[in-house]
Every structure is written in C-alpha cells, then in structure tokens.
Amino acid sequence: MPFPSPFSDVEIPDQSLYDYLFGSLSDEDAARVAITDGDRTFTYGELKGAIDAVAGALAAKGIGKGDVVALHAPNVPVWPIIFHGILRAGAVVTTINSLYTPPEIASQLRDSGAQLYVTVSLLLPGALAGCAEVGLGADKVIVLDPTEGHESFLDLLGAGQAPPEVEIDPATDLAVLPYSSGTTGKAKGVMLTHRNLVANIAQFEPMIQLSRDAVVLAVLPFFHIYGMNVILNTTLHLRAKLVTMPKFDLEQFLGLIQDQKIDMLYIAPPMAVALAKHPAVESYDLSSVTRIMSGAAPLDEALGEAVHAKLQCDVLQGYGMTELSPVTHVIPPDRKDLSVGSIGFAIPNVETKVVDPGTGEEIVPVSGERSAPGELWLRGPMVMKGYLGNEQATSETIDADGFLHTGDIVEVGEQGEIFVVDRLKELIKYKGYQVPPAELEAVLLTHPAIADAAVVAHPDEEGGEIPRAFVVLQPGQELSADDVMAYVAEKVAPHKKVRMVDFIDAVPKSASGKILRKDLRGAPTS
Structure with a gap:
C-alpha cells in the first residue's frame, strides 16, 4: 500500500497559472516590488500590465491556444513577462537552455513544433543558426533588447493590443514544455499542464514557510523547472520580491545578497561548495540570509552542515524532477532535527511507494527503523501529463496506477524522512x-x-x-x-x-x- 504525506492535503485551485498568480491582485499588492535586477524594477501591477500587453501582441500575430513558443534567455526582469504573456495568450512555452548549441536548439524546435522564438541579442547568433536548421525564419525571432531587423520587447509592449479571451482547461491544456532526459536517453518534451504547475505551487508554498516580505535571489535559471516554478512562480504567488541574476558569478552573487538584503537563497550543491569554502565569502555581509534551499542534485550532509556553520542559517534540501513539476520532498524549516543529507518528507497531496527493483515487492517502512533500499515511486497532481509524442517512454515512466517511477533508490529513515542512496537511472x-x-x-x-x-x-x-x-x-x-x-x-x-x-x-x-x-x-x- 502507498503511504501518504505526513502533511494534510491542500486544495488545488481549478485555475490557469495566470489566473492563479495574478487573478486576485489587490491594489496593495500591485504596488509591491515584484522583480528587479538592481537596475530595472517592476511592481506587481506593472508586471501584470506588461504580461497582458505581451499576450495581446502575440495574439495579434496569430499565436493562440496550443501553439508553442520557444523562450531562450537568461534570468532578466522581463523573462517572466514574456513567459506569462505567452501563457496568457493560451500558448505553450518551451524553454531552451541558454548554453545550447545550434544543433541542440534545432532538435528541440523540431520536436516541440515551436512557431515563434524569443531570445536576447547575446544569444541571437546561435538562435538564428538553430532556427535556420528547422526552417524557422528570422521574421519569427523576437529579440528582447532592441536589435536591428527584429521586433523587441518594447515593440510588443507598444503594440497596444488587448489580451485575448482564452478558455483554458487547467487539467488538460499544456502550459510548458521543458525538456528532460527522464531516467535515461535523449531529452524529451515534458508535458506539464496548468494544473500541474498550480498544484505544485500550492503543495510547496506551505512547506517553505516564506512571508510576503521575503527577498529571494533568482540565479538558478528560469529555463529549468526548478527556477521556473519553485523560484519564480512560487515567489510571485507569495507577492514577495525576486532579485534576478543572469548567470552565477560568486562576487556578484555575494554582492547582491549583501546589497539587496536577500533572506532566501535557492541553490544547487556547487554553490554550496563556494559558500562553504571560498575565501571571498568572508568579505561580504550575508547576515540577512535566514534560509537556504538546495536542490537539482544531491547535497552531501557534511557540505550542508558546513554551509550552516558558515552562514548560521537554516539549510534545507528538497527533491524533485521536471516530470514532477518539480518538487515532491523537502525538509520543513521547523524540523531542525532532520539530517540535511535527507530530502525530508513528501509534501502535501503526494503518495509514495518504495519498491524493490529486483522483486517488484513494496517495502513498507516501520517507524523507528531504517528501511531497506528501493526505488521511489510517486503519485499526485504534480505528475506530468506525459512525454510529447512518446507514448512508450511515458508508459515506462508512469504506470497504470499513476505512479511515476523516479529511477532513484531511497531508504526511509527512522522518522519517515527519505534518503536518496543510489539511482537506477543513468543520468x-x-x-x-x-x-x-x-x-x-x-x-x-x-x-x-x-x-x-x-x-x-x-x-x-x-x-x-x-x-x-x-x-x-x-x-x-x-x-x-x-x-x-x-x-x-x-x-x-x-x-x-x-x-x-x-x-x-x-x-x-x-x-x-x-x-x-x-x-x-x-x-x-x-
């Protein structure tokens, strides 16, 4: 039998992602700072207005429900405007890794069927080469910063078009199409619906326990599901302040923490290494940081403890996959007794199985004892719709009962916390x-x-x-x-x-x- 999360289920609103994030924006919230990079700043009201304007401009170009638009840009304040403008128009966003080469870009465009491409001038040469390989003309490429021969972000804002009326079925209509290798093989389009993303925000938000006065640093890329839904969308729903960085540079990272009084950091383990060991850390005032969440790869317990000792803040670890929208497990901030080497507990609305990969038998955890190892299987409203155009890979990943087989080998700890100890997958x-x-x-x-x-x-x-x-x-x-x-x-x-x-x-x-x-x-x- 599957075992449930130790936390009560939360209600999953039956809304599109846009309506969930911006539909109830009050006058007070509209005046709050939503996003900044230290130079350019948008309030929540300005953000919503710009999103609506972009949606109108895209609709005037013929972009509508079910169409796919590629977004290929680093973390900048206008990124969420384009992202949510595409969704507001009823279309689907496929996010492209900023580091991709033209052949990799072309492969994703070909597979996703993208009809429009949005990028920045810095990435334009590779973007145009990738687009040319699949026959997507330069007239279908929008460059966010003004660039001769291409429409820009300001052109979209200035088009003066009202956002379209679009009927979204949150349970079935796709919102995003990020690419993931799953447990093995070539990257595949992960079909995530509006409900998947809304559900995961609703599930994760009570676990992270952030206030609307939080200041969150966004250096992990928005094109990755961790940056997109955990950092960007969850922060926007909280009405907190997001500070963006286009790429990780340690000195700039530390400087932003100090100058912007960052109190919430989302990191990956290599950043934890820098925080724990680099001498430059001593030169900055990082006392504003109260909480650090590590994800995207396993965090070693000793490294987590070293960061805690250095910054004197809570260090937590979470777990997820692109196919899970992405979060399923996290150490709650008030559980300081748990090892930072664990991934904590399943978040609300998540059912878990631990299955012996050799026998297929379920491993039933016993309170007060460490379980035998087994593959982690998960079910809940955050599980993807499937892989685009790949029924075989979908059926190999999600079974007939709706459980997604993660490929990660885990043990259940004495208090019900989960430890990732190995993996079946080859990634x-x-x-x-x-x-x-x-x-x-x-x-x-x-x-x-x-x-x-x-x-x-x-x-x-x-x-x-x-x-x-x-x-x-x-x-x-x-x-x-x-x-x-x-x-x-x-x-x-x-x-x-x-x-x-x-x-x-x-x-x-x-x-x-x-x-x-x-x-x-x-x-x-x-």
Whole structure:
C-alpha cells in the first residue's frame, strides 16, 4: 500500500497559472516590488500590465491556444513577462537552455513544433543558426533588447493590443514544455499542464514557510523547472520580491545578497561548495540570509552542515524532477532535527511507494527503523501529463496506477524522512544539469577514429559529477584525451562536455548489447 504525506492535503485551485498568480491582485499588492535586477524594477501591477500587453501582441500575430513558443534567455526582469504573456495568450512555452548549441536548439524546435522564438541579442547568433536548421525564419525571432531587423520587447509592449479571451482547461491544456532526459536517453518534451504547475505551487508554498516580505535571489535559471516554478512562480504567488541574476558569478552573487538584503537563497550543491569554502565569502555581509534551499542534485550532509556553520542559517534540501513539476520532498524549516543529507518528507497531496527493483515487492517502512533500499515511486497532481509524442517512454515512466517511477533508490529513515542512496537511472548530474550518457556516446561515435565508447558519471567535488568517457579506438588510430574532449566540446553545450577520457580495449556489454556502466563507474583513474 502507498503511504501518504505526513502533511494534510491542500486544495488545488481549478485555475490557469495566470489566473492563479495574478487573478486576485489587490491594489496593495500591485504596488509591491515584484522583480528587479538592481537596475530595472517592476511592481506587481506593472508586471501584470506588461504580461497582458505581451499576450495581446502575440495574439495579434496569430499565436493562440496550443501553439508553442520557444523562450531562450537568461534570468532578466522581463523573462517572466514574456513567459506569462505567452501563457496568457493560451500558448505553450518551451524553454531552451541558454548554453545550447545550434544543433541542440534545432532538435528541440523540431520536436516541440515551436512557431515563434524569443531570445536576447547575446544569444541571437546561435538562435538564428538553430532556427535556420528547422526552417524557422528570422521574421519569427523576437529579440528582447532592441536589435536591428527584429521586433523587441518594447515593440510588443507598444503594440497596444488587448489580451485575448482564452478558455483554458487547467487539467488538460499544456502550459510548458521543458525538456528532460527522464531516467535515461535523449531529452524529451515534458508535458506539464496548468494544473500541474498550480498544484505544485500550492503543495510547496506551505512547506517553505516564506512571508510576503521575503527577498529571494533568482540565479538558478528560469529555463529549468526548478527556477521556473519553485523560484519564480512560487515567489510571485507569495507577492514577495525576486532579485534576478543572469548567470552565477560568486562576487556578484555575494554582492547582491549583501546589497539587496536577500533572506532566501535557492541553490544547487556547487554553490554550496563556494559558500562553504571560498575565501571571498568572508568579505561580504550575508547576515540577512535566514534560509537556504538546495536542490537539482544531491547535497552531501557534511557540505550542508558546513554551509550552516558558515552562514548560521537554516539549510534545507528538497527533491524533485521536471516530470514532477518539480518538487515532491523537502525538509520543513521547523524540523531542525532532520539530517540535511535527507530530502525530508513528501509534501502535501503526494503518495509514495518504495519498491524493490529486483522483486517488484513494496517495502513498507516501520517507524523507528531504517528501511531497506528501493526505488521511489510517486503519485499526485504534480505528475506530468506525459512525454510529447512518446507514448512508450511515458508508459515506462508512469504506470497504470499513476505512479511515476523516479529511477532513484531511497531508504526511509527512522522518522519517515527519505534518503536518496543510489539511482537506477543513468543520468549524470553536473552542477545540477542533466547530462544523458547516450547523447555523448552518440557524439563520440561520429568521430572516425573512435570504434566504440561509453560515458559514465565520475565523482567531482565542484560539479558533483562529471562525464567520464571510455573510448575504444579504431585499429591503427591515435587520439589524445584532449583531442576527444575538444571534439565533443564543439558539438554540445558546456555543461555536457566530456571532462575525463580513458582509452580501453573494449566496452563491457551485456548479452543483449547494453553497456554495463556499473562495471566502469568504479574504474581507477589513470
């Protein structure tokens, strides 16, 4: 039998994401600062007005219900205006990683069927190259900052079009289409409905226990579901203040915390390493920080404790997946007795199973005892609708009873808290980013001197994990490790780069031809 969250269920409003976030905006809330980067600032009233104007301009271009618009930009104050303007028009946002190369952009555009592209001038060359590869003309590319030959954000605002009347069915209509590798393989479009996103905000908000006076730093990218729904949308629903950073730079990060009096930090483990160990931290006043939430990859208990000791604030860990909108577990701020190495408890409205992957038998936790390990299965209103155009992958991930099989191996602690101890899935987590080994293997095999290849995760203090390649050369061929790394680096986003190379005689495989990655993960380094 599945076991429920220890917290009472919350009501899930039957609303679109726009209505949930902005439909009840009071005059008092409209005057509050919603988002700033230290230079450009929008109040909640200005934010809503700009969102409506963008929706009207997009509708006038023929963008409407069910259409897909690509959004390819770093964290800037206008990002949520474009994002929610697209949703307000009834369309679907597919967010594109700011680091993607033209082939990666083209792949996502082709799969998602995007009809319009929104970016910034800094990313425009790669964006245009990716668009050209799929036949999306330059006239379909909007550049947020004024750029000759393209419409800009100011053009959309100045179009003077009223937002359209759109009927949204929150339970079935898609809101966003981020891309995730799930438990393995090539990145797939994750179909998240308005209800998925609204539900996860409603589930998570009482757990994080933030006030409307909170000041939240948003450096984790909005194109990732963690930045999009946990940081951006939850903060907006709280009517708190969001401070954006376009990319992580430690000195700027520390400076913003000090100058903006940030009290809530959402981070990934590599940022925790910097906070715990970098000498620059001592030069800034970080006393405003009261709470840090780490997610996107496992946080080591000792590292979490080191950050707590350094900043004297609560350090919490959460768990989620893109396919789960994304949060399902978190350490509540008032549970200081829990290990920061755990992911805490299931949030409201989440049902859990822990299943022995070998036998398929459920593992029933017993209070006061540490359970045996098993795969984490989850069910609730935050579970995705499925993978776009991929029924097989959907059915392999979500079973007939509605449980999503995470691929993570967990143990239930003595108080019912969850510890992630291993994983079935093959993904590499580099600085919180997903790196599918199969994608890198496919790139390696395009090199004429490489006969076979396998890629696995290798532990790394700074990145958490790095891609490590095992390469078999063609007879008579010679390559150095640097040659291999440079070849891959030309073809993939920076976070996917191979960072270690070993040359071997043969890749270990099962009788069916599947790469035995477990035989390579513990291989000694040369």
